Structures are given as structure tokens and as C-alpha cells.
Amino acid sequence: MxxxxxxGKKIDVRSFLSKLFLTATLISLGVFVFLPTFYLISxxxxxxxxxxxxxFANPLIGDEHWQQIKGIxxxxxxxxxxxxxxxxxxxxxxxxILARKNFRGKGVVEDLVTLPLVIPTSAFGFATLITWxxxxxxxxxxGLGRGLVELNYVVPIIKIPFLILxxxxxxxxxxxxxIFKSKLEELNPEFEIASRSLGASVFTTFRSIVFPQALPGxxxxxxxxxxxxxxxxxxxxxxxxxxxxxxxxxxKWELEFKIAPASxxxxxLILIASSMILPVEYFVSRxxxxxxxxxxxEILRIEKxxxxxxxxxxxxxxWVKEVVSFIFIGICVILPILVVLNSVxxxxxxxxxxxxxxxxxxxxxxxxxxxxxxxxxxxxxxxxVAAVSTYISVCIGIATAITIEKYxxxxxxxxxxKVPLVVPTSTLGLSMIxxxxxxxxxxxxPGIWLIILTHIVFSVPVVVESALASYEGSDVEVYxxxxxxxxxxxxxxxxxxxxxxxxxxxxxGAILSFTHxxxxxxxxFIVMGRDATxxxxxxxxxxxxxxxxxxxxxxxxxxxSLILLFVFRKISK
Amino acid sequence: xxxxxxxxxxxxxGTITAVDNIDLNVERGEFFTxxxxxxxxxxxxxxxxxGLLKPDEGEIYFDGQLVNxxxxxxxxxxxxxxxYALFPHMTVWENVTYGPLVRGMDPEKVERxxxxxxxxxxxxxxxxxxxxxxxxxxQQRVALARALASGSKxxxxxxxxxxxxxxxxxxxxxxxxxxxxxxxATAIQxxxxxxxxxQLSDRxxxxxxxxxxxxxxxxxxxxxxxxxxVANFICDMNFFEGIVKKVDEEGSIxxxxxxxxxxxxxxxxxxxxRVVVAxxxxxVEIKPEExxxxxxxxxxxxxxxxLGPFIRIEALLDNGEEVSVKLPATIGYRFELGDxxxxxxxxxxxxxxxxxRAGLAEELIVE
Numbered sequence: 001m002x003x004x005x006x007x008g009k010k011i012d013v014r015s016f017l018s019k020l021f022l023t024a025t026l027i028s029l030g031v032f033v034f035l036p037t038f039y040l041i042s043x044x045x046x047x048x049x050x051x052x053x054x055x056f057a058n059p060l061i062g063d064e065h066w067q068q069i070k071g072i073x074x075x076x077x078x079x080x081x082x083x084x085x086x087x088x089x090x091x092x093x094x095x096x097i098l099a100r101k102n103f104r105g106k107g108v109v110e111d112l113v114t115l116p117l118v119i120p121t122s123a124f125g126f127a128t129l130i131t132w133x134x135x136x137x138x139x140x141x142x143g144l145g146r147g148l149v150e151l152n153y154v155v156p157i158i159k160i161p162f163l164i165l166x167x168x169x170x171x172x173x174x175x176x177x178x179i180f181k182s183k184l185e186e187l188n189p190e191f192e193i194a195s196r197s198l199g200a201s202v203f204t205t206f207r208s209i210v211f212p213q214a215l216p217g218x219x220x221x222x223x224x225x226x227x228x229x230x231x232x233x234x235x236x237x238x239x240x241x242x243x244x245x246x247x248x249x250x251x252k253w254e255l256e257f258k259i260a261p262a263s264x265x266x267x268x269l270i271l272i273a274s275s276m277i278l279p280v281e282y283f284v285s286r287x288x289x290x291x292x293x294x295x296x297x298e299i300l301r302i303e304k305x306x307x308x309x310x311x312x313x314x315x316x317x318x319w320v321k322e323v324v325s326f327i328f329i330g331i332c333v334i335l336p337i338l339v340v341l342n343s344v345x346x347x348x349x350x351x352x353x354x355x356x357x358x359x360x361x362x363x364x365x366x367x368x369x370x371x372x373x374x375x376x377x378x379x380x381x382x383x384x385v386a387a388v389s390t391y392i393s394v395c396i397g398i399a400t401a402i403t404i405e406k407y408x409x410x411x412x413x414x415x416x417x418k419v420p421l422v423v424p425t426s427t428l429g430l431s432m433i434x435x436x437x438x439x440x441x442x443x444x445x446p447g448i449w450l451i452i453l454t455h456i457v458f459s460v461p462v463v464v465e466s467a468l469a470s471y472e473g474s475d476v477e478v479y480x481x482x483x484x485x486x487x488x489x490x491x492x493x494x495x496x497x498x499x500x501x502x503x504x505x506x507x508x509g510a511i512l513s514f515t516h517x518x519x520x521x522x523x524x525f526i527v528m529g530r531d532a533t534x535x536x537x538x539x540x541x542x543x544x545x546x547x548x549x550x551x552x553x554x555x556x557x558x559x560x561s562l563i564l565l566f567v568f569r570k571i572s573k
Numbered sequence: 574x575x576x577x578x579x580x581x582x583x584x585x586x587g588t589i590t591a592v593d594n595i596d597l598n599v600e601r602g603e604f605f606t607x608x609x610x611x612x613x614x615x616x617x618x619x620x621x622x623x624g625l626l627k628p629d630e631g632e633i634y635f636d637g638q639l640v641n642x643x644x645x646x647x648x649x650x651x652x653x654x655x656x657y658a659l660f661p662h663m664t665v666w667e668n669v670t671y672g673p674l675v676r677g678m679d680p681e682k683v684e685r686x687x688x689x690x691x692x693x694x695x696x697x698x699x700x701x702x703x704x705x706x707x708x709x710x711x712q713q714r715v716a717l718a719r720a721l722a723s724g725s726k727x728x729x730x731x732x733x734x735x736x737x738x739x740x741x742x743x744x745x746x747x748x749x750x751x752x753x754x755x756x757x758a759t760a761i762q763x764x765x766x767x768x769x770x771x772q773l774s775d776r777x778x779x780x781x782x783x784x785x786x787x788x789x790x791x792x793x794x795x796x797x798x799x800x801x802x803v804a805n806f807i808c809d810m811n812f813f814e815g816i817v818k819k820v821d822e823e824g825s826i827x828x829x830x831x832x833x834x835x836x837x838x839x840x841x842x843x844x845x846x847r848v849v850v851a852x853x854x855x856x857v858e859i860k861p862e863e864x865x866x867x868x869x870x871x872x873x874x875x876x877x878x879x880l881g882p883f884i885r886i887e888a889l890l891d892n893g894e895e896v897s898v899k900l901p902a903t904i905g906y907r908f909e910l911g912d913x914x915x916x917x918x919x920x921x922x923x924x925x926x927x928x929x930r931a932g933l934a935e936e937l938i939v940e
Contacts, residue, residue: 190658193625196645197652198672199723208675212662307677 018490022407025399029413032396032453033460037270037420040431043440044267047260054260065261068249073268076246080229082158083168084176087225088218090169090328091176093321096206098177099184109326111565112333117174118512118561118568120519120535123554125235126542127336128167130551135353136343138335152241163239168232170332172225176218183217184210202318203310216283223280224422227273231424233522234535238542247426247522254430254526263434266427273422281415337558344555347548364549371549374537375556381448382533386517389455394510396456397463401502402494404464405471414468417461428457429526437527446529454523459513463506470505471498504571511568515561574601574757575636575726577622582631584617591617593783594631599761600775604753606762608770609780610806610939615763618780619729622761624648635727646675648727651720651758655732657712659704665691665715666700672723686722693752694718710741717749721756728753730762734769746772767807771795779803801849801926801936809854811896814933817846824920831892835918836868839925847928854885854899856922861907864915872896874912877905888914 044051055065098110116124131137133147142148153162187210195205233247240248246269253262313320344361346352351359358367365372400417404410420428432454436444444450476498483497484490499506521535528536534557541550577599584592592614599605607615620626622633624645633640640648651672659668670687678686691697694714704712713733720728733749734742750773753760764770770777771791778788779802787799798804801812815827815835824838827850835850842848863871872890884905886898896916900908908914929936 188656188658190654190656191660193645194652194654194658194660194719195671195675197623197625197650197729198675198719199646199649200671200675201644201646204675208671209660213660304677307675 014490021399022403025396025403028396029400029460032392032456033420034416036428036431036435036453036457037423039435040263040266040270040427043431043434044263047263051260051264054258055264065258065264069261069265069268072244072246072249072265075243076230078158079160079164079168079245080226082160083165083172083229084222084226086165086169087173087176088222090173090325091180091221092218094173094325094329095177095180095184096210097322097325099181100189107569109329111569112329113174113177114568115174115333115561115565116171117178118515118519118565120521120538120557120561121171121232121234122238122521122535122538122542123340123519123557124171124336125167125238126538126550126554127340127558128163128170128235128332129239129542130343130547131336131339132163132166136346137339151239152243161239161241161243163241164236164243164245166332167235167239168229171232171235172228175224175228176221179217179221179224180214183214187213201307201311201314203314204307207306207310219280219283223276227276227422227424230269230273231422231426231522233424233426233525234519234539235521237521237525237539247424250424250426250430251522251525254426254433259434259439262430266424266430269424269427270419270431273424274419277418277422278415281418340551340554340558344551347551351548359548361548361552364546365552369546369549371541371546371553374532375534375549375553378532378534378537381451381531382518382535385448385451385455385533386514389452389459389517390510390514392452393456393459393463393513394506396460397467397509398499398506400460400464401467401471402498404468414464417464420457421461425458425520425522426526429454429523432457432523432527446527448528448531450527450529451524451531451533454527455513455517455520458520458523459517462513462516463509466505466509466512467502468505470502470508473505474501476501507571508568511564511571515564515568518564519557519561575759576601577727577759577761578632578634578637579618579622580632580634582618582621582628582633584614584621584626585629590783592621592628595780595783595785597778597785597788599759602754602757602759603775604750604760604762604773606764606770606774606777607780608764608767608777608806610765613780614783615765615780616731617783619731619761619763622727623650623652623729649723649725651723651725651728653716653720653728653730653733655735657704657716657736659712659715659719661704664701664703665696665707668704668715669700669719669722672719672725676723686724690718690722693755709737710745713737713745714748717752721752721758726758728756728758728760730760732764732766733762735764735766742769749773771807779806798924801851801929801933802939804851804924804926805937806939809897809899810851811854811857812933812937813850813894814928815848815850817842817844817848820844825925827925829892830894831890833870833890833892834868835923836920837923837925838920839923842925842927849926849928849933850918851924851926852918852922854897856919857896857898858917858919859886859888859898859900859908860915860917861912862915863913866915866917868917870896870916870918872914872916874908874910874914877908877910884908886914888916890916 055069056063058065094113098106132149133151135146137147139147149162151163154160155162155165191209192205195209200208231247233251236245237248237251246265250262250266347359347361349360349362350357357363400413404414432450433446434440436450436453437446444453479497479501480493483493488496519535521539524533524536525539532540534553538550538553538557541553579595579597582592582595583590595618607618609615617626621628624640624643628641635648663671666687669691670683673683673686688697691700694717696711696714696718699707699711704715707715734745737745746769762773774791776788776790777794779786781802787794787803794803794807798807804810813829815829817825818828818834819826820840820843824836824840825842827835827837827848829835829850870890872888874886875889876887878885882902884900884902886900886905886908888896888898890896
């Protein structure tokens, strides 16, 4: 098809349209996703003089900020490291059970593993808090008359606050389990049968056959879990007590207008996150490089003893992995939710211990504080933000997914899109406000629009990834070629073949980004201005010590995410 | 070298009985094949022997020892998989020595075994390659070497040649048999390819719907199939329904559809009984014109297929039934489409079966 343009030159309409599509996609990706993600880097460089003065050579406090940043970073890294190690210990057996075993109630266990991904983190943090530290939780259950542990109880040896650790492990282990499990499912079970027929016990088979092949999956899961732990804000801010992690420090400093140290810390976090995810992406894409890893047990000359040991535990201790996994899920996922539900009922009309109606849920909701009104308003904000940001993300996401599949040179975008996923959300919020807000371009003031823009940044990668996964999982290219051979134009193909086939993947992505948006706390806190969302409202309630109101809001959020989980499950099956 | 015995073995998956009360006895050093159509329970039987599945009923003995509760890694078996299941993250050498290593053999012994077995399959110089760098035939040999490397006395082969193309498959058949026979291991093979089974095996068990139909040497199976199912599955045969019209010392006369009469040597069926007359494609006598004879049947050539050294002629008989005839190409070229022909069934070549309860068509289903 040909057409004449303004200057009388002939142009090919089809190639013109496809170029237009490509340009539009790349521009919107750049403006909405990559610019905010990487803006903090250039901001730090451009304002380096000021950053340097504030952080390293403050006339009053010298390099106190730098010392703080160092301390906070090391603290955050220690937490993330320990949390990830525990994730691995729980994630490997749990992933293996879910991938290889069939049992009654497997669907429920899978849902419970997904739950921490969709549950609003502030509500979950609050649930964990009351479960461990108050009389309404385990302590009261055991008849102690107080909470089981103190708020600031520090685990000996590793020296990490207990509550922060437990929250981080619970919120990050699903990444390890889910990715490791899907990698195992890809793996042909025949390899395991072959190994066992050659005389290897179940454990030996796992160590020498399954594990090396599933290692890429474990790696990507671990990196996501690590990044998530570094960036976790919503739950941490509630259980942190006197401690400060990197993402909380950014929120705090931003609220205290200490922009320079906040942006420098954010800059470091973005650098760390991208330098972690990009090499792993590369490593994982070249799967065979893993086989070149040396065999440790042979080097150490313990192979023989190991074999015997593995044989014994294969026979006698095979049940341990099931028991440990299920106890962990029970205590860390189910128990907090039950405690919150139970407490809401207990506190419904009045404080059950003092009998004061001021301590009851009803009084706080409808009394002078009128939290009910703020809750309704916050719900409206949350739903609008989630709906609008999801809609825009789906539009950009579909275009991006098609672009990545069609143009070879766009493949790198896929790896780059992993960066917004691992950038700590409070850092992202800071970047957003510096870019669009009054101190930057001055286009958008903190408020609902800035929240929407922020949520788009981390929603687009989720939509793109699940659309691509379903594209690659269903041989779409064959059908597209068939459609082209039957005379369909590229546009017809996209509309009648590609989109209907990957519809399910897009739906899954949309639901995930909707729930993510609903529960996001770290970035929203910074960019929300006066338009609080439900998840940030929970944080505000806890800080205002309006515990019954927080209980109600948490229950409400958990119920909402359970409904979404149900929808998610219906669609992804 | 061990002997394997299955007594009354049954395996169910939910409501489906995959293996139904099977008895098998595999002799020491025998190359035994389990042959049957898809879904007959062949692979399930093999997995039961390997210990990868546990029987719901019945006993499995290795050399007189009950092994029902022995896990696969302690049964000392070699298993060759349909897709080979070569570990992709290990080299040929690592794959082959995996069994000896995990069984805790000394490094020197492992080294020696690895060399020995790889040179036996002519792949020593490819020891450092990864499986994906090898051709299909080489991968097959690595899989075989790996299964044999731990010195197992029982080799289980699940459609070992099916992933190869037709020509290579024929070449490797004998190599497979030779290597196995050299090691002296007892081998149990599962396949749905009858030519493979007939060429390779010492004895064959025919499985159908989870039950053993016949166990015999290839020659006996071919010449004396004990049922219509086996006859149809192993040999290319024509089947005609009929009724016994007369029985005497010489044999019987059977009336087919349309009143055609066939003379047979069979005396096991009574007068008036419903029977099925079976005759191999290659045993049908055919003449390119109408010849008068008491038991002649006339027809017309409907289709001619050229099979290289043979020609298959399908003809429509005057009674409305079809008959297939296989002729050497040198004779077959005389026939043309539409020719009138005379067909004769030689009484010594005819096998007569009782009419099956489920009907003839049901017995002829091989899928």
C-alpha cells in the first residue's frame, strides 16, 4: 500500500505505521517507566556538589550522613542476606513438594504461598506485629499475659530484629518458591527416574541432577527476593521499632526534607539493584554455563560419605521437608491472619481488657476520629489508582510485549524491565517526586496523579513479563504464520490471533499489578500528598496508635486481597 | 544375569487397571520383549519391574527374591529411556560414570569401567562432549552405556530405538542386541514396533489391555498366533467370518459370506459353529484370470501398492469382502487395476479361530 505525503514523496503506509507504533511504544516506555527509574542517578550526578556537601562535608555534622548511610546499608544487607538464606532453606523443599508431589489440598498450599505477594504489606506487617508482641497473639494464646517477644527483640548471633526478619522472610519466600517450582516443572521427571535407576538415592538425585538444572530458577528467585527485602517498606515501617532500614530511611528523610542524603542513598540502592539483576539475567539466559561450576563435594573428597548420609536421610527423614514447610506456612502466613480476625472480633465493641468503649473498633470508626470516613476515602483513592494505573500499564505492556517479540534489537528491553521490579519502592517514590514534582519539572504535585504514575512504573514490567510468558508458552508464532499465510495483515494477526491467545497472560499480569498497586506502601507514602491509600492509612493508624481502627482496616485489606487471589486463581488455571 | 518373575501383578491408576493380573517369567540372560499397542500397559509393566511404581497386587521376584518393597536405586538395574534422559548438564563421561560414582565405587574402578564401556559403544573419543552435541544414534549409545556401566544384571529398555529415524533404527537393532548379549545381562524391552520385537528378541510377550495374551519365541508367535488379536498384530492377515458346514477326518469346510466355501485342515470346531478364517497376505494364491475350481473365489483388483521388493494387491471379492495379497514384485507386476482374478486359500495355510465374543471388529483394533 502506498500513499503520498505532504511533500509529494511516496511512502509505504504499512512500514510508516509500524515505525510509528515502534516509536510510540519506545517513547511511552521511556517516559513512564525508565525515566523515573533512572532519574535519581542523573539527579545525584547533576546535583553532586550539593549531595557532597550534605552527605560528606556538612559544616555542622561533617560526614555524619555518610556514616548513617553506611550503617543503614550494611544493616539492610544483613537482613536481606539472612532472609534470603532462610528463603532458600524453606523455598527449595517447598518448591520441590509443589512441583513433584500430588496431594489433597495442594491448591490451598499454593494459594497460601501466593498470598504474601498479593497481601498489602502494611496490613500484613500489622498482623505480624500483634501476633508476636501483644496479648492478642501467641503470648495470650499460651497464657503468658503479654506478647511472646518484645517489639525490639534481637535474634542473638545474627543480631537482626526478630520481627523485621520474620516479616521479610514471609514476604520474600514466595519468589523463591514460585520460580524454583516453575523451573522444576519444566524439568523432565525422566532425569530423576534415570538417576534413581542408576542407583542414586532421592537426596543424591536431588543434589546432583535436579538442583544443578534448576539453579537458574533458584537464582532469579533469590535475586527478586533479595531486592524485595531491600526495598520492603510497608510492613517494615510498622514492625521496625527503633531500627531503620534503607527504604525506611528514604521515607523518613524525604518527609524531613533531607533530599540530598535520601537521594544519595536511593542512588546507591538503584545501582546495587541493577548491578545485581543484569548479570544474573545474563547468567540465567546462558544456562549451560552452570555446568562448568566445579563439583564441590568431589574437591572436598567427601562425596563418598555424603552418598551414605544421603541414603540414610532419603530412607528415614524424607518427611522432614513436608513438616518444616507446612509449619512455616502455618506460623508465618496463616497465624497472623487468624490473629487479626480474632482481634477484630474481640475489639469490636470495646477493649476486652479494660472494657472501655473508646478502645473498640466501632468507637474508633464512627466516633470523633471518624476513621470510617477516611477509610472510605482511602478505598476510593486506592481503587481509582489501581484501576487507572493497571489500565495504562496493560496498554503500554501489550505494545511492549509485541515490540519485544517482533524486533530483535528490543530484546534488551526485557532485561532492563527487571530493574524497576527490583528498585526499592521508596527510592522509586523519591525519584518520582524529584522528577515530576515541584522541585523537578513541576508538572505534577504529590497526590493521586503522581501515585498513578508511580504505580505504572512497577506495573508495566509485571504485565510485560506475564504476557511474554504466555506468548512463549503457546507457540503463537506458528499460528501467526498460519494467519499470515491465509491472507491476514499484521494488524489483523495481532487482533485476531496474538491477543486472544495471550489474553490470559495479560489478565494474570493485570490482576497482579492491580493487587500490587492496592498493597504498595513505600513509594505511595512519599508521593501521595494528602491522598492516602488504604495501605498507607494502616501505617498512619498504627503510628497514631489507633490500634482497633488499624485492625479493622487490616482485616478489610486482607479480605480484599483474598478475593483478588481467588479471581487470580480462577484466571490463571 | 538374573531371572525375573512376576506373579499376579496388578497396577491400577484410579479406576483404570493399567496392568491386570500379569504372570511373566524372564530367563537368565534372555532378551525379552514386551510388545503391544499404545496403552496396553507395557511401560507400566517395565516401571513396576524397575521399582518406579509399586504393584497394587502380586509379587515381583529377582532371582527368587521378593523385591516389591525395594526402591529402584537398590534393585541394581539399568534403565534406557525412550528420550534417553541423558543429563544435559553433564558430559558423556559424567553421564556414563554417574551410576558407578553414586554407588560409591573407587575412583580407579570408575575410571576403568568408564573407559571400557565407552570403547564398547565406540564413543571414547567423545567423552568430553555434552549430550546435545551428539547425533541421535550416539545419544542412544551413550544411554545404553550409562545403563550398563554400573554392571547391572538387568537391563530395562523403554522403546530404546523409537526416537531414531527409520534407517538408523534398523542399523542399531543388531548393535543393541550384540552389546547387550556381550555383557550377558538379562534385558527386558518394551516396544510397539513388531519388526523390532521379532528381530531382537529371544522371546516376546504380547500385551493387550493390561493382560498377557501370548508369550513365545518370535517364530512361534508368527507361525502360531493363539488369537485373532495376535495374528492381526504380528502378521499381516485377512480375516473372514464364517460358519462350519462340514467336519470330517480330513478337516472342515467353512462357508463364508455369499455362500463361498473354504476348505481347511482344522477339526477343532464343531458343525454349525461361528468361526473366523484367517490367512496371511503372502499365503493367498492369486491368478490373473478366472479359473474353475471347487473352492475358487472370484474378484476384481481394487488397489495396487508398490512396496519395493513386494507388491500388495487389494481385491474386492464377489461376495463383497476384501482380500489383501502380498506378492513378490516380479510376479505382482502382471496385475492391473480392474483385472478379474481368482483367489485360492491353501487349506494348510488357513488358521481357524472361534468367533470372538466382542465381535471381529473389536479384536482387530490395535490402538
